[in-house]
Amino acid sequence: LPSPLGFQVDSQALTSDQAGTTERSLKSDSPAPASDCEPTLDFEVTRRLLETNLRDTYFFFSNHLKQLYSSKTKMNQEDFNNLQKEGAERVRVLQYDLWRLSQMGGKEGSWRKREAEDLSEEVQQRLHRLQHPHNCATAKKLFCNLEVGCGFGCQFHRLIHCFMAAYGKNRTLIVNSAGWRYSPNGWETVFQPFSETCTNFSMKNITNWPGTSDSQTVRFPPFYTIIPMPENMPLAIPKDISKRLIRLHGRPGVWWVGQFVKYLFRFQPNIKEMLKKKEKSIQFQHPIVGVHVRRTDKRSEAKYHYVKEYMEQVEEYFAGLQIFNPNVTRRIYLSSDEPKVFEEVKKKYPQYKILYQTKSVEVVDLAKRFTEASLIDLVADLYFLSRTDYIVLTFSSNFGRLAYEMMQIWSPDASGKFFSLDTPYFSHSGRPNFARMRFFHQDRRVNLTIQEGERVMLPYIGHNFPKELKGLYKSSEKIPPYKMENLVDVVNLSSP
Numbered sequence: 001l002p003s004p005l006g007f008q009v010d011s012q013a014l015t016s017d018q019a020g021t022t023e024r025s026l027k028s029d030s031p032a033p034a035s036d037c038e039p040t041l042d043f044e045v046t047r048r049l050l051e052t053n054l055r056d057t058y059f060f061f062s063n064h065l066k067q068l069y070s071s072k073t074k075m076n077q078e079d080f081n082n083l084q085k086e087g088a089e090r091v092r093v094l095q096y097d098l099w100r101l102s103q104m105g106g107k108e109g110s111w112r113k114r115e116a117e118d119l120s121e122e123v124q125q126r127l128h129r130l131q132h133p134h135n136c137a138t139a140k141k142l143f144c145n146l147e148v149g150c151g152f153g154c155q156f157h158r159l160i161h162c163f164m165a166a167y168g169k170n171r172t173l174i175v176n177s178a179g180w181r182y183s184p185n186g187w188e189t190v191f192q193p194f195s196e197t198c199t200n201f202s203m204k205n206i207t208n209w210p211g212t213s214d215s216q217t218v219r220f221p222p223f224y225t226i227i228p229m230p231e232n233m234p235l236a237i238p239k240d241i242s243k244r245l246i247r248l249h250g251r252p253g254v255w256w257v258g259q260f261v262k263y264l265f266r267f268q269p270n271i272k273e274m275l276k277k278k279e280k281s282i283q284f285q286h287p288i289v290g291v292h293v294r295r296t297d298k299r300s301e302a303k304y305h306y307v308k309e310y311m312e313q314v315e316e317y318f319a320g321l322q323i324f325n326p327n328v329t330r331r332i333y334l335s336s337d338e339p340k341v342f343e344e345v346k347k348k349y350p351q352y353k354i355l356y357q358t359k360s361v362e363v364v365d366l367a368k369r370f371t372e373a374s375l376i377d378l379v380a381d382l383y384f385l386s387r388t389d390y391i392v393l394t395f396s397s398n399f400g401r402l403a404y405e406m407m408q409i410w411s412p413d414a415s416g417k418f419f420s421l422d423t424p425y426f427s428h429s430g431r432p433n434f435a436r437m438r439f440f441h442q443d444r445r446v447n448l449t450i451q452e453g454e455r456v457m458l459p460y461i462g463h464n465f466p467k468e469l470k471g472l473y474k475s476s477e478k479i480p481p482y483k484m485e486n487l488v489d490v491v492n493l494s495s496p
Helices: 016-029 041-070 077-104 108-131 152-169 239-248 252-264 269-281 307-321 339-348 372-386 398-410
Strands: 141-145 172-176 206-208 217-219 289-293 331-336 353-355 390-393 418-420 434-437 441-443 448-450 455-457 484-486
Touching (some): 077 307, 108 152, 108 172, 108 239, 108 252, 141 152, 152 252, 239 252, 252 398, 289 307, 289 372, 289 398, 307 339, 307 390, 331 372, 339 353, 390 398
Parallel strands (some): 141 172, 206 217, 289 331, 289 390, 331 353, 390 418
Antiparallel strands (some): 434 484, 441 448
C-alpha cells in the first residue's frame, strides 16, 4: 500500500544533529530495553498493520471531505483547508509516535540494521555459489536471452525472472547479451559479469523449458509464454528465511526481488567512478525525495499524470519532516524522459532544490533511445532514485518498479517509502497474491458476505494468470483494506 503522508523517519533523512537529538529524547523518555531484547514476529507485523490502517483512515476522511466540499454545502475554502491541514497534522504526529514505538522494539538502530546486513550477505553468498559452480562443464544451467523488444526496465525484470527460475532449479544462469540493443558490447559495458568462472555452454544440448532434471541446459521462455510457471516467481520467498524476513521487512517479496537486483547491479569500476563524480557534481544530499515522471513512450500504456500530482505527494513528505525540523530543506531528485518536465518543475516550485542529470540529445530522442549513452543515463537515474528517502512514481512503469526494488538494497526496510500515482506494486508474470480476512465483513449493497479467516485474492495485474484459480477465491476489490491482512507467499526451495 502507498505511504501517503511521507512521515517515515530514516537515518538518512536526518542531519547528524537532528538524529542525535531524536536519539537523546528517546533515551530520556523511555526505559532502556534488555540488552538482547528483539521484537517478536507478532510485534512487527502488528505495528505495520497499525501504520497501514492509520494511513488508509486518513485518506478515507480526506476523500470524503473533498466530496463534501465539491457538493452544495456552506463550507468555505478557508475552513476546508484548515480542516484538512489539521487532520493531516494529527496523523503525522501519530506516525511519529509509531516510529518511536518501532525504536523501542529491540534497539531498532542496531538490531534491524544488523539483521538486514546478515540476511542480505547470506543471500548474496547463495547467488554467488549458484553462479560459480565447482565444475562449470558438468553444472546444470539455465539459458536466458537478454534481448527482448522492450525498454530497460522491462528487460531487467525479464532478467530477474530468469535468475529466480535458475535459483529455484539450482541451475547456473547463463545470459546471452551479445548484440544488446543498448550496447553492442553487451551487459559488461556497465555491469560486472554474471559469473567470473562459468560463462560457456553448448547449444547442442539445450532443452526448452521446463526440461528435466537430466537436462544439461534449459532455455527459459519469454515473459508471456512461461508454462509451467516456476513456483518461486515474485512475490514468493523461500521458506528457510521466511520468518526472519517477515519480521525484518514490510514487503518480504519485494526485499527478495531486491536481492537479485543487488547481485545484478554490480557496476564496473569506471561506472562506479562516474556515479561518484555525478553525486558530487549534483550535490546529492539528504533529506531528498525521488520523483520519476515517465511520459514519452508510456502515453498509450498508462494514464497521464500532471506534475502537480507528483509534487503534492512530495510536499506531504516534507510537511511531515517539518514537525521536528521547521527549516528542513526541500530537495528532490527528478528523473524524466520529457525535457519540458524539468522546466515546469523549476518554474512552478522555486522553493525546491531540484537535482537532476543534464540529458543528452541521444537520451531524450526516441529514435536514439537504445544507445550506450542512454543506458548509462538510465543506470545513473536508477541509482540516484533508489538512494532517496522517499519516492513518488507510477508503478505501471517497469523503470519505476525497478527503482523501488533497488531502494530495498540501501535500507533495512524501505517497503513504505513510496507513493504510486496509479497501480499498486506488482510483478509481470508473478504469482497471484492473497489476503486473509481479519474480521467478518458484510455488504448487502453488493450481496457480499465474507468470514473472518477466509482467503481472498488481491487484484491481479500482469500476465499469465493461472486459469485453475479463476472463480476459486473471492476478489478483494469490494472489501475494505483495513479488514484484510496481506499474506506472504512462502515456498519450499533448496538453497544453492
